[in-house]
């Protein structure tokens with residue numbers, strides 16, 4: 370039960386995202402008795418069916434009051450494991466955490482109202498998910514009760530969403546018909562949807578594979594902190610890819626310094642090995658250049674450090690991105706000043722259509738192929754080979770203004 374899957378959920382306003390979140394909490398019995406009672410009280414007061422969106426609105430209110438990140442992350446559990454739902458886009462802290470390696474989202478849930486079909490915002494959200502590297506997507510075609518659970522209406526929406534996803538290079542894991550309000554096809558398959566051969570939403574979620582896996586991947590360990598204890602220098606970080614073992618020869622990038630791991634500790638206990646997803650402390654035989662932001666890699670076939678690169682950028686700030694604009698780039702624990710050198714293409718995120726090549730600017734919610742120059746060498750790799758090393762955020766005056774992936 371320790372496994373936690375992180376899901377980002379999005380969809381056009383009023384398509385039923387809050388109701389679906391409430392429904393997932395209720396049907397998986399993840400609510401406290403007080404919350405269930407509160408829901409029933411509000412419903413009987415208004416002489417209506419319980420409004421599940423009320424639960425999500427309440428979480429949002431609590432978040433605003435507490436101003437903490439934790440309360441915006443809504444947790445529910447199934448028999449198999451725990452889930453964390455994050456409302457996005459708009460949750461800038463989450464985006465920042467995800468792009469700098471603090472959080473990994475395993476998949477995205479997109480909610481579409483069957484009666485309304487795809488809207489501009491739906492497409493923008495999908496492009497956004499794609500830009501932050503989330504390719505595992507479950508599409509929920511909601512409000513099926515409004516069309517009498519009609520197969521044809523579902524297939525029409527399914528066809529149009531598939532056309533758009535193909536253009537984005539995304540194959541959805543599932544496209545599911547359901548009704549969040551009535552609780553149809555959430556926990557288990559329903560008679561009303563007997564024509565649908567696929568799983569219920571919970572079944573579809575329970576077969577998801579978490580993003581981080583052990584396996585034979587090359588070592589990437591970004592150093593987060595360095596401190597001295599009992600005369601020893603300890604380097605702390607999260608293994609982002611592959612594994613590391615005591616005695617292993619490594620190369621520290623971007624300096625290129627070569628050394629050897631002398632010890633590994635996890636929670637004060639000595640270990641011989643550590644794998645992706647684990648936070649560790651380690652010591653090296655020699656470490657003249659290793660600081661916060663250094664990437665520890667295996668000696669064989671290390672990646673290249675570079676000071677210019679091209680990436681797909683999703684621009685989030687009201688002030689446009691323009692040539693020569695200076696920003697701060699953060700990728701895992703790396704932080705470096707950078708400058709926009711050229712906007713090679715400007716793409717309309719809601720239609721995924723190239724607007725112009727060699728553009729002068731990129732506006733809010735637009736996507737572009739952009740080349741950058743950094744003030745120092747950084748380690749960036751194709752997103753499709755090592756995801757955490759292939760994504761970054763851009764900051765202007767301390768605020769996130771864009772997100773990008775390599776490739």
Ligand code: GDP
Pocket residue numbers: 380381382383384385386387388389422511512513514515547548549550551
């Ligand atoms: P959000 O803006 O995407 O969070 O949408 P809400 O969850 O607030 O839902 C918008 C409206 O759609 C509310 O009036 C809901 O009661 C209604 N709604 C949500 N899901 C369903 C559904 O499955 N069937 C029907 N008939 N209405 C729904």
